[in-house]
Amino acid sequence: MNSLTSSNLGYPRIGEKREWKKTLEAFWKGKITEASFEKVMKSYRLQYLNNQIERNLDYIPVGDFSLYDHVLDTAVMFGLVPDRFQYQGGKVPLSTYFAMARGTDNAHACEMTKWFDTNYHYIVPELKGLTPKLVENKPLQAFLEAKTELNVIGKPVILGPFTFLKLSKGFDQSEFADRLNQLASVYIQLLQELKEAGATFVQIDEPSLVTDISEEEMSLFTSVYHFITDQVPDLDIIVQTYFEAVTHYDAVVNLPVKGIGLDFVAGFETNFAAITKHGFPKDKILAAGIIDGRNIWKSNLEEKLTFIKELSTFVDVERLLIQPSSSLLHVPVSLTHETTLDRTLKNALAFSHEKLEEINMLKKAITVPSAEHLRAIQAHTQSFTELTNSNWRKKVERNPLATERAATFNERHKLQKKKWKLPLLPTTTIGSFPQTSEIRQARARWRRNELSNEAYDALIKAEIKKWIEIQEKIGLDVFVHGEFERNDMVEFFGEKLAGFAFSKNGWVQSYGSRCVKPPIIFGNVLFVEPMTVNETLYAQSLTEKPVKGMLTGPVTILNWSFVRDDIPKKEVAFQIAEALLKEVKLLESAGITMIQVDEPALREGLPLKKTQHNEYLTWAVEAFRMSTSQIDHSTQIHTHMCYCDFNDIIDSIRALDADVISIETSRSHAELISAFEHRQYDKGIGLGVYDIHSPRIPKEEEMVTIIQRALTVLPPSLFWVNPDCGLKTRTEQETVAALSNMVQSAKKARTMVAITNS
Ligand SMILES: Nc1nc2c(c(=O)[nH]1)N[C@@H](CNc1ccc(C(=O)N[C@@H](CCC(=O)N[C@@H](CCC(=O)N[C@@H](CCC(=O)O)C(=O)O)C(=O)O)C(=O)O)cc1)CN2
Ligand code: MET
């Protein structure tokens, strides 16, 4: 066999040491000028290309780099800027670009939501009243830059028109076809310009093809691609899918384009069954995603080699591209800086660079099947199986746990009402208060043993005390301790539990400049020691107001970790749930009887295909209930979710049987209200009344309006007033100002409710 081609779909933006993040934040703070910002960002872009060139890839993506988010990039290059940003036409200024992402005093930010089933968030394009026009050809600029500076013919990566429109809002579904055609014309211009500049091969991402799209939508898709390719012949387009198997295999592989990209990791079974059954068109390229772009385990390259050989019975190797299953945006950059991981574990890991090296190894083993290359493949596989065979993964027995509370919600509600005597529309926050750079730096010093346990604890306590006082002053009804001791709501719990490991530098972009370092679940999860009791009790000792205990739920810990893949996810979730129940009981017996168990990632883990929803939701709800059922009737369980598309999972939210749920709504308020219009929610509920992702201070009247609108569909007796999410990313000044306004708005709303009720 010969001439197998290797490719990549997208490279992480944040940089090996999060330099991209740091540069962005420095620019926002006004510490560097726009010119030097652009210059530094360009140097990163080129460095990232070089990192891929070094790893011998045949097709290197260009245009995947972004200054914030690639969906926002797409909207902006088409001039799709909502009116409130007062865009004047032409190339969208950088200030407007960031205003859309982050909001300004005068204009609220665009909505942000989850990118498919990942923890990456994109900016939702708002198309109301707007027509697309190519105001800046970003992929072309990226292509020319790579060509001029590095002499590389890159593979431009473009978010496709269908997926772009699917992810957008601000239009009626009846306009979908017309809007798609409008967009197609702009894509044609974009592609033509690329072709004229010498691009030969273009990747158009259409991940929406793996969601449950109808036959009708699929034929619309096909006709749009006919339209585009008729206008831009001689340009080799790959329609790229990822995150699952395509829904209409036959139609997809017969699209009038040069190649089709399929995910043979997440969508392995279905995609492979389809290719086996229907074959693959003889004249097309198959871009096969065979290295997992979503998890951090090494690949079993012996199996991958066998798989490539199997694929080659359907597609000539000359027309086969091997690549990661998705963009590498979702995994950390490189293992180079991991100097403290256990050797067996480290040997079982592959981050982006190592994944690209795996692709290179496979390519060599296929094109030059020498003994040396095959030995390398064998050694690679062996170092991986050392972990899978290790004692860490011995089976443990779980205890059977109750999944039902002994009293109904109504019974509990009465008891809890009596216990706390909260005012109508009680005010609270979601858990975290500002994580200042001072705290983060102290934590970093403490970790390097430059700061003693005592000094670090004292600092955390001082911060808790300060914020208890602030909460008193603002007049909130239910307090939190502020989560200052936590680096991240998932990593923190991982560090306290058994079965987790931590990279030093395994960062992944979550939104904008914000990154997470997902812990690695390599073995069985077990409770080791109390995790939150000390800080919570300390906070409670300082106030008469109730302090909510604050835990991260089992499904969220699972979904925001890199999870072991030798047992079903459900088993891991149940192990975490059992450990969390121990913590819940410890808090309860210590007298903390309002306990929030956050599940912001419950919705994110929802499978992309409806047929798999039920199975997931059943075990996800069960895991949450395992950790929150074996408790007293009067213990009040809160939960919290953000960026929720609630319509499709509202029954499961109800089934969690939490006494109070707080959810994000402020960037998508109207949609959420309408969700509740049709489906009564009959447990405690707090709808976020302001957007915490934006530095903008919400006005009292705005929040009063939001509360009033919410009260048209939800009963005042069950309604809570809170921000959208935790406040760790905000400054003290922003937080105090916003919460003060929020408390005032709740007071005003209370009097209005009293008037209407009298
Ligand atoms: N896992 C997870 N996913 C989530 C969320 C979340 O909270 N966690 N929230 C939603 C939104 N996503 C978010 C993701 C990240 C952050 C966030 O604040 N990230 C921080 C990093 C948090 C962290 O782990 N910090 C560590 C390490 C911080 C660090 O870099 N320390 C420096 C010094 C820091 C400084 O000078 O400021 C050092 O070690 O040198 C710590 O506090 O210990 C950031 O990017 O800035 C917020 C929201 C959805 N998904
Ligand atoms: C992403 S949900 C965050 C919940 C957490 N309790 C916090 O306030 O930060």
Ligand SMILES: [Zn+2]
């Ligand atoms: Zn949240």
